[in-house]
Amino acid sequence: MENVNKILRNGNRQDTIEAMESLEQVLQATEVNETSSMSLNNVVVFLHRPRGSFAGLQISASDSEATSDKTVTNSRVSVHLPSEINVGLNTVVFLMLTLPGTNKTSEVLFENRLVGLSVSGRNISGLQDRVNITMNMNSAAMNETQKPSCVFLDFSTQNYSTDGCDTMWKPGQSHITCSCDHLTYFGVLLVSADLPPEHLEILSYISLIGCSLSLLVLVLTVLLFMSKRKVRADVSMKVHINLTVALILLNVHFLPSQTVAALSSPGLCLYIALAIHYSLLATFSWMALEGFHLYLLLVRVFNIYMRRYMLKLSVVGWGVPAVIVSLVVVIDRDTYGTVPLDSSKPNSTEICYIVDHTVKMVTTVGVFSLVFLYNLIMLGVTIRRVVSLRRRKQSGHIDHETAKRDICTLLGVTALLGVPWGLVFFSFGYLTVPGLYVFCILNSLQGVFIFIWFLMSLRKIGNSAAKTSSIKTQSSNS
Structure with missing residues (x-):
């Protein structure tokens, strides 16, 4: 985690993506009795391994803490994983990262934050009961020329994509919900509002x-x-x-x-x-x-x-x-x-x-x-x-x-x-x-x-x- 934090502060896009993949692999291989949470600067981690059948999971996270049994103070992100995922005895990995603010395009990643979700040993996609990631957004987060758009990071192209994700948001709302049919790294882009x-x-x-x-x-x-x-x-x-x-x-x-x-x-x-x-x-x-x-x-x-x-x-x-x-x-x-x-x-x-x-x-x-x-x-x-x-x-x-x-x-x-x-x-x-x-x-x-x-x-x-x-x-x- 210390190495990832260093790369997040000083690395380029390629190094950052490679560090994210390496950390995810390490976390998936980590032995967990039931739940484990840790954080360090720009990285917040939550691991969960169910004892019995998987009945779904609710995760709340702030800038320094993540948990499944209570709502954390100053919560930034909340995640609902449906029972359809059926993780079995595998480990659910929640990873919240704050990327370096080096965006050079007209699109802005909200708070430079990515939320990663994965299950060890499995590739989860095509869900009927979708994963919901809700992020709190204050009124100063964007101006009137922007609107939020839920995306995920496509590791093959190193670009953001909206495939399989719906944006649930209305003007004036203080939060946005991304409803997606797969697990990966999710974020919210602030894009230029469309002219009718x-x-x-x-x-x-x-x-x-x-x-x-x-x-x-x-x-x-x-x-x-x-x-x-x-x-x-x-x-x-x-x-x-x-x-x-x-x-x-x-x-x-x-x-x-x-x-x-x-x-x-x-x-x-x-x-x-x-x-x-x-x-x-x-x-x-x-x-x-x-x-x-x-x-x-x-x-x-x-x-x-x-x-x-x-x-x-x-x-x-x-x-x-x-x-x-x-x-x-x-x-x-x-x-x-x-x-x-x-x-x-x-x-x-x-x-x-x-x-x-x-x-x-x-x-x-x-x-x-x-x-x-x-x-x-x-x-x-x-x-x-x-x-x-x-x-x-x-x-x-x-x-x-x-x-x-x-x-x-x-x-x-x-x-x-x-x-x-x-x-x-x-x-x-x-x-x-x-x-x-x-x-x-x-x-x-x-x-x-x-x-x-x-x-x-x-x-x-x-x-x-x-x-x-x-x-x-x-x-x-x-």
Whole structure:
């Protein structure tokens, strides 16, 4: 037991499983008169050998004690073994282990606890009268985005499986019961709560329609930009059009991703996954550069000249994402592949994207978190500057037309900076469903908002040009 405890504290997954198997074999071979209980740090053991016919067994265990003849104080786990097991003169082994907290997946093992049940010399499975393992769970054990799922450790694959186990739990309950038809090592995984299928279908349609509409108007935006010579000379419009191109690339590759994944073409799926990852990072980069350009316009008003400014922005906006994606491919090409659209359901519809959870979190969520924080600050600076300018110009009355223009300007800046993307951080708990709907609608329609902003900018440039022409005409006449 001391050796197992040492491995539990310091060993890896393989060493831990081997130690569990070795300890179980030793305990099964241990001579027991009737019952025996022992514990040491992360291991609690209870052995039972019936004297007569086996009429079932009830075991209660805390972090330091296990017994069958009374309820222990601060009980964590209780087990009911049915008489169907009919152990005869063999020894029943109860083993409760606390594993090291090294889980690197999105699934969390409740309290890192496994409960092992076995009978010496026998393999128990296919029970009609099931084994029930009940674990106490406080309200702080999981958040609203998680739900418990009863699993057992499959020693052959070293993964958790739900085969032969039913989860008996309802929201608000302080305990969960795992009802299983075999004996092995059991635990409770806290997995992401499922979004109802009807919501997933609606969200999919919203994304499809919104992204298709955005793609159409974004292409129209680029065509308008290319057809207007005065617009092409405007630096701010050049920054906007680069963000537009990044979004076009993202939509062009995202829309067919589901179809490509269904084709079972590894090469084509790899390309789509790479393209989505790159264009998503490029979108984030140009959102950040929109914030940087806004900073120059509002804060460094009289000192904004930079030599080869657009070239430098392009190197950052298009080059940094290329470096990140290239590093991922060089390190592990298998990082890209087919992944379930609903991560909580492995058999759900698949798309071509990033397979590795860690890479996805670091290179997408991590990068966006930094961009979102920076652009949120830039939006705050913009609001402060607009309010400050209006206070200076106003003389005791409110110009409603000016206020409307200011609101439209701030909304346009919000879309360019990608601030609505930050709604993904609020898509949890009680806000899960409404938060996802708002996030899905606003972000799939980002291209539409940018197109509207572009039209407003064209009108502004046109009015400015007309005003300048009028002034020149008046000057020549005078």
